[in-house]
Amino acid sequence: MHIVAWLIVACEIGFWIFIIAGLVTRYLFNKEKAGLFLLAMTPIVDLVLLVVTSIDVYRGAEITGAHSIAPIYLAISIVYGKSMIRWADERFLYYVKREGPKPIRRIGMDYAKHSMKGSLQHVLAYLIGGVLLLLMIFYIGKPSETEILWRTLQVWGIVVLIDIVISVTYFISPLK
Template sequence: MNLVAWTIVVCEIGFWVVILLGLLIRYMFKREKLGLFFLALTPVIDLVLLIVTAVDLYNGATANRFHALSAIYLGVSIAFGKSMIRWTDERFLYYVKKQGTKPIRKTGMDYAYHSMKGSILHLLAYAIGAIIIVAMIYFIDDTTRTKVLSGTLELWLFILGIDFAISISYFIWQRPKKEK
């Protein structure tokens, strides 16, 4: 694995570490501001990944799947970051602190709308990632070094279409309630 691949791994681990630290400090040690500080570090992790990727390409590296993955990671992190933190926060409160209400499994139209909201966030992630990928292609200005990036955009767009098709299907075939 190359530098960008390892940076992605470290950033993903770092993302969850700062979230868990933020929640632990916030709820277990009752230090609201310090906990919020750790939660606010998630964009810094994204910035580190962006810098490492840009420097690697600037130094003449041929774009590979890890450079493309870094753009995907950044798009997903920015688009879904707030909802991932909220999801973790709710579960931490209920399962660890034994406070709040139990997270409810969505069904029917509630789940269909929830799924469509996720698809719209996926579209936002795609837009952010695509802007980063197109910027990489533009600044490198060498199609032989950026072929992987173009292919990634096409594949991701196909996956995005599948995501929307699945979300639309939930409006037709709704998710049933689980029998106890």
């Protein structure tokens, strides 16, 4: 397996380690600032992945699907990071510490609006990740080597459209 693929696995593990460590530090050890610092490290993990991927590409590595994932990870982390941490925060507080309100179970139009908000965040992540992918494509400059990056951009675009269509259906037929 390619080094970037292994790094993706390591970064995903690191991402969750920082989230869990941040929540444990924040709530079990009552160190609010230290916990927030650990939670704030999650996008740094993704930035490291992007930097290593860029160095690998710069050194002339064969471009693989793993290379196209780094910009996606960073974009998702930037756009969804705060809401993912809030989601984990609420559940940790309620289920582990047994404090705070029970996490909201959304239904009906509330669920539809929440889903559409997530879809619009997905569009923003696509725009950010797409720009990063395009920068990689134009930097490499060889269509034969960047085909997988273009395909990733296209497939991700289709996934974003499907995400939006699903969200629209919740307005047409709200969950009960």
